[in-house]
Ligand SMILES: Nc1ncnc2c1ncn2[C@@H]1O[C@H](COP(=O)(O)OP(=O)(O)OP(=O)(O)O)[C@@H](O)[C@H]1O
């Protein structure tokens with residue numbers, strides 16, 4: 462790349478998909494949103510920040526291809542460029558995760574010191590990276606050092622909520638963490654939206670929970686709802702995101718709708734400065 466181009470290189474938009482509750486649809490949302498955006502011609506990078514490595518597996522990245530992982534960037538100061546892998550999907554790249562991540566020190570005092578590692582390593586290497594338009598971070602089910610690093614780097618947060626009885630449980634703790642990060646390390650951090658997932662329209666409870674969540678969080682909730690859909694859950698075992706495994710299933714259609722809403726919300730934020 463020419464020196465001149467490097468100077469004028471636009472920073473990507475960073476989005477964390479966060480909820481410390483397990484199994485609410487974080488990874489499924491990252492994979493399907495990132496794939497749909499990549500299909501629209503944008504260059505997209507996924508950072509797998511979960512020791513489970515579900516985003517990496519879901520894109521068919523084999524264990525032997527994960528010798529270098531997000532762990533090496535966070536702990537050993539490895540250059541991001543050396544860790545990123547191209548996926549089989551055009552325009553889609555991933556920084557894979559492996560089990561090593563589970564050994565990262567979760568000690569709170571340590572977190573403060575280490576909260577900006579990911580941000581700094583992007584700052585230091587961005588000029589040499591491909592021109593990414595979007596970077597999605599798949600966070601682990603914990604408010605730990607990995608999630609905090611993702612929040613410090615993010616422009617936006619997407620919070621998936623499983624449409625079940627305890628949907629809002631834990632959200633206040635997450636909101637407190639977001640506020641703390643805003644007050645300290647990342648003033649620009651914004652919630653792009655809360656996403657209802659695994660919605661079962663045959664179940665009255667889903668409707669009640671939707672009403673409850675919308676009346677509590679108002680405009681913060683995406684209009685798009687992700688239904689419970691078996692194709693979405695089958696897709697990772699074929700190393701494909703649902704939107705490619707079965708483009709016409711209701712789950713894929715919902716994620717395509719979400720992508721359109723994602724672009725609208727992003728634009729609204731960048732042009733007006735605030736959503737709510
Ligand atoms: N809309 C959906 N319909 C049916 N199954 C789904 C849907 N979304 C996710 N799943 C399935 O539910 C399980 C949990 O989803 P996912 O892995 O995306 O959640 P997660 O929040 O990333 O979990 P973790 O906290 O463990 O990282 C997976 O088996 C996934 O395939």
Ligand SMILES: [Mg+2]
Nearest residue numbers: 487488511515
């Ligand atoms: Mg996950």
